[in-house]
Amino acid sequence: MTNKKFYLTTPIFYPNAKLHLGHAYTTTISDILVRYHRLVGERTYFLTGSDENTQKMVDAARKEGQEPLVFLDGIVAKFSSLFKELDISYDQFIRTTDRKLHWPGAQKLWTKLVESGDIYKKEYEGLYCTGHEAFVTEKDLVDGKCPDHGTVPERIKEENYFFRLSKYNDTIKNKIESGELHIVPQARKKEILSFLGDGLQDVSFSRPHRADWPEGLGIPVPGDESQVMYVWCDALSNYITALGYGRDDALYQEFWQDNEARMHVLGKDILRFHGAIWPGMLLSAGLPLPKTLLVHGFITSGGKKMSKTLGNVIDPEELLAEYGTDAVRYFLARHMSPFEDGDITRESFKDAYNAGLANGLGNLASRIMQLAQTHLSAPVKLEYKPFPKEFSDALDNFEIHKATEYVWDRISALDRKITETAPFKVVKEDAEKGRAIITELTTELAFIDQMLEPILPATSKKIIEAIMANKKPENLFPRKE
Numbered sequence: 001m002t003n004k005k006f007y008l009t010t011p012i013f014y015p016n017a018k019l020h021l022g023h024a025y026t027t028t029i030s031d032i033l034v035r036y037h038r039l040v041g042e043r044t045y046f047l048t049g050s051d052e053n054t055q056k057m058v059d060a061a062r063k064e065g066q067e068p069l070v071f072l073d074g075i076v077a078k079f080s081s082l083f084k085e086l087d088i089s090y091d092q093f094i095r096t097t098d099r100k101l102h103w104p105g106a107q108k109l110w111t112k113l114v115e116s117g118d119i120y121k122k123e124y125e126g127l128y129c130t131g132h133e134a135f136v137t138e139k140d141l142v143d144g145k146c147p148d149h150g151t152v153p154e155r156i157k158e159e160n161y162f163f164r165l166s167k168y169n170d171t172i173k174n175k176i177e178s179g180e181l182h183i184v185p186q187a188r189k190k191e192i193l194s195f196l197g198d199g200l201q202d203v204s205f206s207r208p209h210r211a212d213w214p215e216g217l218g219i220p221v222p223g224d225e226s227q228v229m230y231v232w233c234d235a236l237s238n239y240i241t242a243l244g245y246g247r248d249d250a251l252y253q254e255f256w257q258d259n260e261a262r263m264h265v266l267g268k269d270i271l272r273f274h275g276a277i278w279p280g281m282l283l284s285a286g287l288p289l290p291k292t293l294l295v296h297g298f299i300t301s302g303g304k305k306m307s308k309t310l311g312n313v314i315d316p317e318e319l320l321a322e323y324g325t326d327a328v329r330y331f332l333a334r335h336m337s338p339f340e341d342g343d344i345t346r347e348s349f350k351d352a353y354n355a356g357l358a359n360g361l362g363n364l365a366s367r368i369m370q371l372a373q374t375h376l377s378a379p380v381k382l383e384y385k386p387f388p389k390e391f392s393d394a395l396d397n398f399e400i401h402k403a404t405e406y407v408w409d410r411i412s413a414l415d416r417k418i419t420e421t422a423p424f425k426v427v428k429e430d431a432e433k434g435r436a437i438i439t440e441l442t443t444e445l446a447f448i449d450q451m452l453e454p455i456l457p458a459t460s461k462k463i464i465e466a467i468m469a470n471k472k473p474e475n476l477f478p479r480k481e
């Protein structure tokens with residue numbers, strides 16, 4: 001046991017539509033990291049949730065002819081069922097419409113910013129893109145439209161509260177440069193430093209309360225009920241409100257205040273919010289900053305960003321139904337680098353499944369356990385061994401694909417070893433020698449299985465149970481034609 005702790009968060013997802021494979025990616029790599037830290041004996045806390053006080057959700061609900069709050073419950077139920085199917089071991093799912101769990105902390109944080117003199121009122125005119133839930137500038141547009149969402153932003157003129165983010169520009173920059181706020185990978189660190197190099201602008205941090213929003217949506221600005229908090233100000237605070245900031249400080253103390261490992265996983269499109277606005281808010285409130293931001297790339301399909309219009313969206317539910325949980329986890333872990341964009345097509349998924357799981361791991365476990373079941377009179381004795389350095393180093397550096405590749409190298413090596421040592425022949429000539437080889441192969445399978453636990457938890461359990469029962473497991477990964 002160690003007394004180390006590990007706090008990891010995913011972004012909170014917009015509940016305006018079902019989640020796609022890109023969202024499943026963020027959550028799955030987060031889960032692998034948390035399971036690894038849990039397995040080595042650290043105390044972990046894993047947070048995910050949904051970002052609900054948004055115009056895009058209200059628009060989506062109205063399009064479906066539903067009351068926004070009813071619509072929300074329906075979508076959030078789908079999020080949880082997807083996460084369950086993906087075997088995501090989160091400790092808490094925070095919803096930003098939760099008035100008991102989220103609002104008190106968000107309002108307390110706001111009050112801290114006010115006390116620091118960092119909130120001021122200003123008349124503002126700008127272009128608001130609902131897709132981004134952010135103001136955009138003319139130079140962000142192509143033919144008058146937001147290139148990411150294909151929509152014309154709304155021109156808004158209103159009186160808002162502003163956050164004095166510009167004041168923290170240099171402090172944030174220094175902390176990122178020095179690695180005190182560690183941004184992974186290096187290319188994303190450079191990107192945010194160059195953004196900070198241009199100088200941060202103050203940000204609009206509230207919107208007038210919208211008459212067409214139902215009661216219970218949008219966090220009122222403390223002391224001014226005519227305004228609600230800007231959705232990113234509200235959303236970012238979830239990382240501490242969920243732990244109890246502003247209401248019950250025990251978990252907050254344990255995992256934010258007194259913890260060295262505070263980590264956010266996020267996609268590259270939301271780096272500026274996490275690498276500039278969030279640290280600015282925490283600095284203003286006098287709270288510790290996160291330690292690490294792991295910024296991953298995008299999943300593309302057929303070389304193009306997944307999008308409904310292009311018709312290349314891959315629904316994780318579809319893959320889960322056809323191939324099962326661990327097949328999806330396997331693909332995301334091994335065939336995507338967390339640091340770059342990665343491509344998937346239904347074809348490449350099937351090929352990866354057949355090669356790595358049906359012919360690879362599944363076949364190996366079945367060959368070895370067939371031999372063990374036939375020739376060993378009792379299960380092999382299992383011993384806990386620490387993870388190999390290559391494997392832990394990769395995971396400590398968030399190189400999930402490398403750690404997974406390492407496990408599959410050992411799977412191939414063990415496959416070759418069966419062929420080279422030919423236990424099925426040896427056992428006929430010299431039973432004792434044959435049994436010794438089979439014991440050795442089974443022990444190595446158990447060791448590989450230990451490394452599979454954070455990546456493919458259900459499969460790892462099946463294999464270890466087969467080893468302990470000295471029985472060939474069911475067909476783990478049937479071949480797909």
Ligand code: MSP
Pocket residue numbers: 010011012013014021022023025026051235236237238265266267268269270297298299300306
């Ligand atoms: N609600 C905000 C996050 C607030 S966090 C305080 C948001 N939500 S989102 O639902 O649009 O996206 C959630 C995460 O999914 C982001 O990290 C985003 O980068 C990620 N992905 C969305 N599409 C993706 C791919 N195609 N590939 C990989 N991840 C992508 O942003």
